[in-house]
Amino acid sequence: MVDEGVSRTIRGWIKAAKRVAVLTHTNPDGDAIGSSLALALALGKMGLDAQVVIPDGLPDFLRWLPGIELSTTFAYKRDKAIEIIDGADLIFCLDFNDPKRVNGVEEFLQKSSARKILIDHHQEPLKFTDIAISETWRGSVGEMIYLFINEVLEGEVMDKDIASCLYVAIITDTGNFSYASSYPEIFHIVGDLMKYGIEKDSIYASVYDAFSEDRMRLQGYCMQEKMVVLPEYHTAYISLTEEELKKFNHRKGDTEGFVNIPFSVKGVKFTALFVEKKDLIRASFRSRGLFPVNRVASEHYHGGGHINAAGGDSFLSMKETLAGFEALLPGYANMLKDD
Numbered sequence: 001m002v003d004e005g006v007s008r009t010i011r012g013w014i015k016a017a018k019r020v021a022v023l024t025h026t027n028p029d030g031d032a033i034g035s036s037l038a039l040a041l042a043l044g045k046m047g048l049d050a051q052v053v054i055p056d057g058l059p060d061f062l063r064w065l066p067g068i069e070l071s072t073t074f075a076y077k078r079d080k081a082i083e084i085i086d087g088a089d090l091i092f093c094l095d096f097n098d099p100k101r102v103n104g105v106e107e108f109l110q111k112s113s114a115r116k117i118l119i120d121h122h123q124e125p126l127k128f129t130d131i132a133i134s135e136t137w138r139g140s141v142g143e144m145i146y147l148f149i150n151e152v153l154e155g156e157v158m159d160k161d162i163a164s165c166l167y168v169a170i171i172t173d174t175g176n177f178s179y180a181s182s183y184p185e186i187f188h189i190v191g192d193l194m195k196y197g198i199e200k201d202s203i204y205a206s207v208y209d210a211f212s213e214d215r216m217r218l219q220g221y222c223m224q225e226k227m228v229v230l231p232e233y234h235t236a237y238i239s240l241t242e243e244e245l246k247k248f249n250h251r252k253g254d255t256e257g258f259v260n261i262p263f264s265v266k267g268v269k270f271t272a273l274f275v276e277k278k279d280l281i282r283a284s285f286r287s288r289g290l291f292p293v294n295r296v297a298s299e300h301y302h303g304g305g306h307i308n309a310a311g312g313d314s315f316l317s318m319k320e321t322l323a324g325f326e327a328l329l330p331g332y333a334n335m336l337k338d339d
C-alpha cells in the first residue's frame with residue numbers, strides 16, 4: 001500500500017511515539033469506528049498508549065465492538081478528548097478527507113505538533129497531514145488498516161478482536177458486499193480475517209438486526225403510508241414531519257438508510273428523503289447509475305455531494321417542498337428515462 005521508504009518512516013515515527021491518537025469523522029459509521037478501534041488495538045499490542053477520539057455520537061449498533069473502551073467522544077467528554085489529542089506525539093486520521101469533518105476537534109488537530117498520518121478512501125483528500133495514504137478505489141478504510149497492520153507495522157499483531165473490528169468496517173461500507181467491493185482483493189482480505197476465528201454470522205446480527213421496535217415501525221410506516229413512487233421518472237421519495245417522528249419516539253439516527261428503501265422497488269433509480277427539522281427540511285438524495293443527484297442538490301437545495309449520494313436543505317413548508325420536488329422532475333426527464 002506504501003513504498004518501503006514511507007513504511008520505514010512510519011515505523012520510525014511509531015517507535016519514537018509514546019502516545020498515539022486515532023481520530024475519525026463526525027457522525028461516525030461502522031468503517032470509521034471499526035477501523036479506528038482495530039488500529040488502536042494493534043498499536044496497543046505493540047506497547048503504545050493508543051486512544052480513539054470520536055467527534056460526536058457513537059451509534060448504538062457499534063457499542064459492542066472489541067476495544068470500544070479505548071474510545072472517547074469529544075461531544076460528551078471534551079476535556080479528556082482534548083487531552084488525548086494534545087498529549088499525542090502521533091495522530092492517525094482515519095476515513096475522512098477534510099479536517100472540517102471532525103467538527104470541534106479540528107482546532108486541536110490543527111494546532112497539535114504531533115506527526116500526522118491520513119489513511120482514507122474518499123475522493124480528493126485535502127493536504128493536512130505529514131503523510132497521506134489515500135486509496136480512493138477501495139470500498140472501506142477497514143481494508144487499508146488490514147494492509148497497514150500486515151505490511152507496515154512490525155510483528156504479528158492481528159487477532160480475533162482486531163479482525164472482528166475490521167470485518168465490521170468492511171461490511172458496513174460495502175452494504176455487506178452489495179457495492180464498492182467488486183475486486184478480488186477484498187475477498188482475500190476477508191478470507192484471511194476468517195482465519196482468526198471471527199464470528200461472521202453473529203457480527204452480522206449485531207450490526208444489522210439491532211433496530212429498536214420504534215425504528216422498525218417507523219420504517220414500516222414510511223413504506224406503507226409515506227413512500228411515493230413516480231414510475232414515469234423512475235423516482236420515489238419519502239417524507240417525514242417532526243410530528244410523525246415524535247409519534248415513533250424518534251431517536252437520532254433512526255432515519256439513517258431510509259433514503260435507500262425505495263431502491264427495492266423495481267425500476268427506481270432516483271430516491272429522495274425529506275425530513276423536517278426545527279427550521280428547515282433536510283433533503284437526502286440517492287441514485288443508481290449515472291443520474292447526478294449532486295446536480296439536483298446544488299441546483300435546488302443549496303447543497304451538494306457525489307453523483308450517487310447528495311443532500312441539501314429546503315426552507316419551504318413540507319407541502320411546498322414536495323410539490324417543488326415533483327415539479328422539478330420533468331426538467332431531468334431525459335436523464336431519468338429508460339436505458
Ligand SMILES: [Mn+2]
Nearest residue numbers: 031095141173
Ligand atoms: Mn469509509
